[in-house]
Structure formats: C-alpha cells, structure tokens
Amino acid sequence: MDNTIGHSRGLSKNQKWVIASTSSGFALENMDVLFLSFAMSSMIAQLHLSGGAAGLIGSITNLGMLFGGIVFGFLGDKIGRVKIFSHTIIIFAVATALMAFANNIYLIYALRFLAGIGAGGEYGVGIALIAENFDHHQIGKMTSIAAIGGQIGAIIAALVAAWIIPAAGWHTLFLVGIIPVILIIFIRRHVQESEQFLEVKAEEKGSLLRDVVKKMFSTPRLALQTLGLMVMMTVQIAGYFGLMNWLPTIVQKQLNLNVSGSSLWMISTIIGMSIGMMTFGSIFDKFGPRRAFAIFLIGSAVMVYTLSLAKNMETLLLIGAVVGFFSNGMFGGYGAVISRLYPTEVRSSANNIIVNVGRAIGGFSSVVIGILMDHYTLAVVMGFLSALYIISFAVMISLPGLRELTRKRGLNDGSRS
Numbered sequence: 001m002d003n004t005i006g007h008s009r010g011l012s013k014n015q016k017w018v019i020a021s022t023s024s025g026f027a028l029e030n031m032d033v034l035f036l037s038f039a040m041s042s043m044i045a046q047l048h049l050s051g052g053a054a055g056l057i058g059s060i061t062n063l064g065m066l067f068g069g070i071v072f073g074f075l076g077d078k079i080g081r082v083k084i085f086s087h088t089i090i091i092f093a094v095a096t097a098l099m100a101f102a103n104n105i106y107l108i109y110a111l112r113f114l115a116g117i118g119a120g121g122e123y124g125v126g127i128a129l130i131a132e133n134f135d136h137h138q139i140g141k142m143t144s145i146a147a148i149g150g151q152i153g154a155i156i157a158a159l160v161a162a163w164i165i166p167a168a169g170w171h172t173l174f175l176v177g178i179i180p181v182i183l184i185i186f187i188r189r190h191v192q193e194s195e196q197f198l199e200v201k202a203e204e205k206g207s208l209l210r211d212v213v214k215k216m217f218s219t220p221r222l223a224l225q226t227l228g229l230m231v232m233m234t235v236q237i238a239g240y241f242g243l244m245n246w247l248p249t250i251v252q253k254q255l256n257l258n259v260s261g262s263s264l265w266m267i268s269t270i271i272g273m274s275i276g277m278m279t280f281g282s283i284f285d286k287f288g289p290r291r292a293f294a295i296f297l298i299g300s301a302v303m304v305y306t307l308s309l310a311k312n313m314e315t316l317l318l319i320g321a322v323v324g325f326f327s328n329g330m331f332g333g334y335g336a337v338i339s340r341l342y343p344t345e346v347r348s349s350a351n352n353i354i355v356n357v358g359r360a361i362g363g364f365s366s367v368v369i370g371i372l373m374d375h376y377t378l379a380v381v382m383g384f385l386s387a388l389y390i391i392s393f394a395v396m397i398s399l400p401g402l403r404e405l406t407r408k409r410g411l412n413d414g415s416r417s
Contacts, residue, residue, distance in 0.1 A: 014191065018130060028089070035110070053405050065359050088122040093118070095112075146332065158267075221400065226354065237358045269321060276296070296326050307319055
C-alpha cells in the first residue's frame with residue numbers, strides 16, 4: 001500500500017479506517033477520562049472524601065498516563081501499532097467500567113491509575129499510525145481531525161453524565177465506559193500496519209531502549225529538542241486543565257457572574273477548540289510548524305489574559321470560544337511535529353514520552369492556580385497562564401528541528417512549482 005496518497009486522489013480504504021479508528025479512540029478515551037470530572041461531586045458526597053483525597057484522583061490518573069505512555073510507547077514500536085492501540089483501549093475501558101463497583105478511595109485510586117495507563121498509552125500509538133499512513137503534508141490536518149475526536153468525547157461525556165447521574169447515580173455512569181471495547185472489533189478487522197513500519201521492523205537490530213535513548217537524547221541538540229517539546233507540551237496541558245477546571249469558579253468568585261449554565265461555557269469553548277484544531281492543521285500543512293505555533297501561542301497569551309476583562313456571560317462565552325480556538329487548537333500539532341522529528345523505529349515511544357511527561361507535570365496547574373486564586377486577583381491568575389504561553393513561544397522558536405521542517409517545506413513547495 002502506498003501511504004503517501006495525495007489529496008487529489010482521495011484517501012485509501014486503510015487511510016479512512018486509520019483516521020476513523022484514531023478519532024473514535026481519542027473520543028472514547030476523553031469521554032471515559034471526563035466521566036471523573038462530572039461524577040466528582042457525587043463521589044465526594046457519597047464516599048465522604050476530603051478535598052485533598054478527591055484532588056489526588058486526577059493526579060494519580062495523570063501519573064498512570066505517564067507510566068502507560070512509556071510502556072506502551074515501547075511496545076508500539078516493538079510489537080506493532082494496531083495491536084497495542086487495541087490493547088490500550090481495552091485497558092482504559094475495562095478500568096473505567098470497574099469504577100461502577102468501587103466503594104472506597106483506595107480502589108478508586110488503583111482503577112484510575114490503571115485507566116490512566118491505557119489512556120496514556122493510546123495517544124502516541126494512534127499518532128504513529130496516522131503519521132505512517134499519510135503524506136507528510138497531510139499529517140497536521142489528520143492529527144488535528146483525530147484530536148477533534150477528543151472534544152467530541154467531552155461533549156458525549158457531558159450529555160451522558162447529565163442523563164445518567166440524576167437517574168441512576170455515578171456508579172452507573174462509569175459502567176458506560178465499557179463501550180469502547182466494541183471499537184476493537186472494527187480496528188482489528190479493518191486497520192493494517194503500514195508498509196513503512198513493517199519495513200523498519202524487518203531491518204531492526206539491537207535494543208529498542210537503546211534506540212529510544214539514542215534518537216531522543218544522545219546529543220545535546222537532540223536532548224534540547226526533546227526537553228523543549230516537553231516544556232511546550234507541559235504548557236499546553238497546564239493551560240487546558242487550568243482553564244477547564246477553574247474558570248467557572250474564577251468567574252463566580254471574581255466577577256460575581258451567574259455560571260449555573262457552565263455547560264454553555266464548556267460547549268462554546270469546545271466548539272472554539274474544534275474550529276481551532278482544523279484551522280491549525282491547515283496552517284501547519286501549508287506554512288509549516290513554526291508559523292502555525294507562533295500564531296496560536298501568541299494568540300493564546302493575548303486571549304487568556306483578555307478573559308480577565310469579561311464582565312458578563314455573553315462576553316465570557318465569546319472570549320471563551322476564542323480562547324479555546326487558540327489554546328487547544330494546536331493540540332494535534334504536537335503529534336504531527338514529534339512524528340516528523342523522530343524516526344519510525346521510535347515514533348510511538350517519542351510521542352508517548354513527550355506528551356505524557358507534559359500531562360504529568362502540566363496537570364498540576366490546577367493546584368498552582370488554586371493557590372494563586374487564594375492570594376491574588378483574576379488578572380494575576382490570567383497573567384500567569386499568559387506568561388506560560390510566552391515561555392512556550394520562546395522555546396518553540398529556539399528549536400532547530402522546527403526550523404528545518406519549515407525550511408524543507410519551503411524547498412518542497414519550490415520544487416513542485
């Protein structure tokens with residue numbers, strides 16, 4: 001199979017199944033993860049949890065993602081993308097469903113860590129599947145389409161939770177988490193490994209662990225590139241969790257607005273995120289990663305701070321949608337960049353290690369923002385998030401690998417013209 005089919009010829013059958021499977025996988029993963037957010041208040045009340053004990057559930061999930069990302073990243077490079085992608089979905093689906101039988105905090109911790117292992121492992125393997133089945137100049141758009149799947153999963157989680165929790169309780173909500181297992185039947189039947197991956201595996205020699213270290217850290221340039229991408233991913237996750245977890249509370253406390261319709265905030269922000277993802281993917285493929293990230297990082301820094309100027313619900317919803325457009329619009333671009341910068345033999349590992357280190361560290365932004373809220377004004381809190389995006393921008397423009405990708409893009413455009 002030729003995995004570089006151009007736009008004019010359309011997508012092959014396998015390409016369609018790859019993008020459908022990864023988008024669906026990311027949607028169902030995000031749905032399962034967000035069930036925790038919607039069920040949290042009910043869990044706290046029923047199990048008499050302290051704020052600290054409840055907050056630790058999310059942190060343990062993120063640590064599970066880091067562990068799963070590393071382990072399944074290696075296995076995806078060693079055994080195969082399709083098989084490991086399927087296994088990760090089974091793990092997070094079963095672990096989520098078992099939450100329906102959890103009646104103490106220690107079992108919840110264990111199951112959320114297990115769910116995190118599956119969810120963390122899925123991302124890099126899915127992105128590697130996309131990268132190896134599409135032309136280089138389609139990857140930005142295709143990874144963005146897959147990332148939109150995650151936003152659809154968030155909307156599904158909100159709708160399902162609103163229907164099930166009042167009627168049947170939070171335990172029943174988690175039982176719905178077994179549904180992703182159905183996806184495995186279609187993935188294993190229709191999605192195939194790329195010829196690119198099979199050729200690399202046939203020629204593989206030596207230790208995969210040694211290859212990962214060599215291709216990601218063996219020279220100062222490579223180490224700087226890997227660490228720089230981890231910083232950028234940490235900022236990406238910090239901004240997302242900081243805004244989505246705390247903004248309704250910030251608005252209630254600081255602006256004295258009625259946010260009983262917080263679902264409106266979520267929906268408007270998710271719509272903005274989805275439009276941003278498609279826009280970012282198109283800019284990425286047409287103009288290269290540096291321009292795409294520069295526009296969205298600076299836009300994020302400006303618009304996040306602008307949130308502090310919102311004085312009514314209408315303004316908040318509008319600015320929220322624009323913030324979502326910039327701040328999470330670039331999420332799919334990280335997978336595209338990592339897949340271009342690291343070779344096939346370590347692509348799954350590189351994606352999972354970089355992204356899940358960002359998740360593990362960036363997830364603590366909720367704690368930092370909570371502390372800032374206790375001592376400072378809304379403008380200071382939003383200024384903190386804006387500063388993070390400026391730091392990410394400074395890191396981005398310093399990475400030589402991104403400059404080379406942009407230069408190669410220009411040379412390819414010139415040769416085609």
